[in-house]
Amino acid sequence: MSDLTFTPSSSIFEKREALLEEWTPDELVGRDEELQRYHAALQPVINNESPSNIFLYGKSGVGKTAATRYLLHALERDAEEVEPLDLHTIEINCDGLNSSYQVAVALVNELRDPADQISNTGYPQASVYQFLFEELDNVGGTVLIVLDEVDHIRDDSLLYKLPRARSNGDVTEAKLGVIGISNDLDFRNQLSSKVRSSLCEKEVSFSAYDAGELQLVLEQREAVAFKDDVLDQGVIEMCAAYGAKDSGDARQALDLLLEAGDLARENNDENVSERHVRNARKRLQTDQVVEGIRNYSDHGQLVLYALTLLAEREQTPARTKDILEAYQHVATEEGMDPVSERSVRDYLGELDQLGIISSTEYNRGKGGGKYKEHELEQSISSVEAGLSELLDSTP
Ligand SMILES: Nc1ncnc2c1ncn2[C@@H]1O[C@H](COP(=O)(O)OP(=O)(O)O)[C@@H](O)[C@H]1O
Ligand SMILES: [Mg+2]
The missing domain is CATH 3.40.50.300 (P-loop containing nucleotide triphosphate hydrolases)
Known part of the structure; x- marks a missing residue:
């Protein structure tokens, strides 16, 4: 087992609180x-x-x-x-x-x-x-x-x-x-x-922030939150660019910078780099996926669970009819009446839209008909984390 003693770490942050929600800056920039x-x-x-x-x-x-x-x-x-x-x-x-x-x-x-x-x-x-x-x-x-x-x-x-x-x-x-x-x-x-x-x-x-405005917001916090010269060149710009692209939300951009700093500290790195920002973004997106699944309807989660089981058996990409069959099986096992085939198709469409799975349509040409194949777009572990509540709560 790794060393689990706690020792205060002093690198990276001067005042980490300045990146948290409760902190109010003295000046508003941008x-x-x-x-x-x-x-x-x-x-x-x-x-x-x-x-x-x-x-x-x-x-x-x-x-x-x-x-x-x-x-x-x-x-x-x-x-x-x-x-x-x-x-x-x-x-x-x-x-x-x-x-x-x-x-x-x-x-x-x-x-x-x-x-x-x-x-x-x-x-x-x-x-x-x-x-x-x-x-x-x-x-x-x-x-x-x-x-x-x-x-x-x-x-x-x-x-x-x-x-x-x-x-x-x-x-x-x-x-x-x-x-x-x-x-x-x-x-x-x-x-x-x-x-x-x-x-x-x-x-x-109030308009959404553009990248330039987010950069001002982030620079203002950097000065308070981080020790001098800890952020590599380009880190602020990258957080601002992602923030502007994602939503123009200052809170999200600040969260990304905080997560990048946390990652650097976890890895005992002395500086926050662009690589930390990229990994931080993945981590935050995973949190959003888990949250999204958790709030999804029970049958939607069961459809996703059926696909996850197939993924674990390395049977994905899987066709709609195979997922339907797996879903009917798990729903019955969980003591729930399965919903119609039509609804299962709708759930798969929604999960695709949410970016949790990806679906591809194939056309076998004249007389062959169309069919769809689906696979997980997110890691099995993050999908399972999202499903955990449903799976724990059922007998
Ligand atoms: N112009 C700005 N300068 C510094 N910090 C800002 C600025 N705009 C927003 N923030 C910070 O971003 C977060 C979200 O801002 P908030 O005022 O709560 O947004 P809204 O009320 O529009 O949802 C807060 O933590 C806030 O301190
Ligand atoms: Mg508000």
Whole structure:
């Protein structure tokens, strides 16, 4: 057995935390246009005028939350210098709070003393809104409410009520502004026009990062996270290029750099090289494959399991009818009614699309008909890791 004693390692990282999700940089780089528009939309606040309701949208990982924290922090700082201004900000993430009701309860509790909290049941919706408006009046001054990941709220009653609470006279003592943030680009279009017109008074769209912008983001973190001269020439550029190609998501690019650093450390290498980046990318993709399989439907997983068994017996590429037969066998063994041949074909098509298997169609010419052959596109071990939950849970 290898040596499993733990000793602190000191190479590679100066401050590894700086690459983790929780870390907020002091400066945001590569978002000049977005920050400028966002800044302009917040200008009424510092003038002590009624705030505009602002709506931000863009894919995940493009800096919407980071930009919001950064600008609200700057706004709070500068508001202290402005005499008549009394600014309060509240941030709520709506992920996991699926209804207007739950978000309203969360806002009330955010505004109230710990001793005075309300529960998630037991009050009619109208009372919860009443509590919320009372608390907002108690706070007074200017109140900015950030509803991050607002697309998780399935009904629009709060999104209708809150942005117009002041004009409707529900709130009289506070100047209220709502900042809605959405990762889902369609969310805005699905809103009813009356909600949209009040919630989206000012809109700021965040574009995906291009390679140049990601390079700025990564260089900024490199300076904090890594020891001097640890990254080989080209490492940052490579992470930025992959990041831009994959999704333009800063989080993914930062994760890739972190994984590359971890790999270098695991191998006791003194530098992070392009080879580490390539291997890190494979490792992260494998994680995604495992996750993808794990979330797949039971019968989809069983079809994949049937193909995996054939692969273990070196009987792949395998024809659809052979996979069907193997699938019917394992499904019955697992105590489940097999789905139709048609559904099995559909699952194979989906697995091909997901990049988990690859399928090739053959045509035997006149009268011979067409058939398909399938094989795993990912390693047997990562597919099995993804299937493990299903296989463990069945008798
Ligand atoms: N311009 C930037 N400069 C530095 N770090 C950034 C920048 N944009 C995003 N990040 C980092 O990338 C991650 C994702 O950004 P986030 O603001 O959470 O994206 P979104 O809210 O759009 O999904 C966070 O860890 C954030 O700190
Ligand atoms: Mg966010």
